[in-house]
Amino acid sequence: MNAPQTFGAMGEESGFLASMQKAMAPVLDFLFPPHCPACDAYVETRGAWCAACLANALRIRRLPLSGAHRKVIDEAWAFGVYQGALRSLLLPLKFKGRTDGLPALGTFLRAADEKLPRAAWMPGIAVPVPLFPKKEKTRGYNQTELIFRAWLEADGWTWRRALLRTRMTEPQYGLDAVGRAANVRDAFTVSDDEAREAIAGRPVLLLDDIFTTGSTLAECARVLKKAGAESVVEWVLASDRD
Ligand SMILES: [Zn+2]
Secondary structure: OOOHHOOOOOOOOOOHHHHHHHHHHHHEEEEOOOOOOOOOOOOOOOOEEEEEHHHHHEEEEEOOOHHHOOOOOOOEEEEHHHHHHHHHHHHHHHHOOOOOHHHHHHHHHHHHHHHHHHHHOOEEEEOOOOHHHHHHHHHOOHHHHHHHHHHOOOOOOOEOEEEEOOOOOOOOHHOOOOHHHHHHOOOOOEOEEEEHHHHHHEEEEEEEEEOOOOOOHHHHHHHHOOOOOOEEEEEEEOOOOO
């Protein structure tokens, strides 16, 4: 039985399945008690964290940008520390097609929400870093969209897939900073005229799950700025950078 792996998953569940899951929740909670994603301590509801682990993972900060990146990115912000709980929630989502960590990521975002300097950003256009279409088809989703979209839309942001990845790129994790920049150069384009119209002259919020060297985000920001975006602010769920 793999019920806990799908419980709470977002996506294309039918209404019937969703209501079945709701009805089954007490049974699942009994068979597989919800636990903190970081320390495994039992918690009251699925997706909850214990307060200490949540406080450890949450570290909202402005990320330093290299000179080249500063030319195209106005600000970059990370919400949490990558190593530890967030890594263990993100890896199965990215590489194993498992969405069961989403409720915990949702809890994390709601906690971040309270600490973000929200007044600095009026809700506008939110654009995810795209996956190569074939890769997204295989994975079944864009993880950045699953993480951020509902949370941002609830706050009045317009989610727009304004960028396309035009070629398959190597995984960034095996490359150094120079290799990473070369790997993603010219790998993105504005998806269509409608998207171009939507971003021209407007501030854009660019979203990704992880910030490592920022090469992918900088390349996306460069394309957005070239298409006329007034500014590009980046939010990522997690980073090891300070
Ligand atoms: Zn814990």
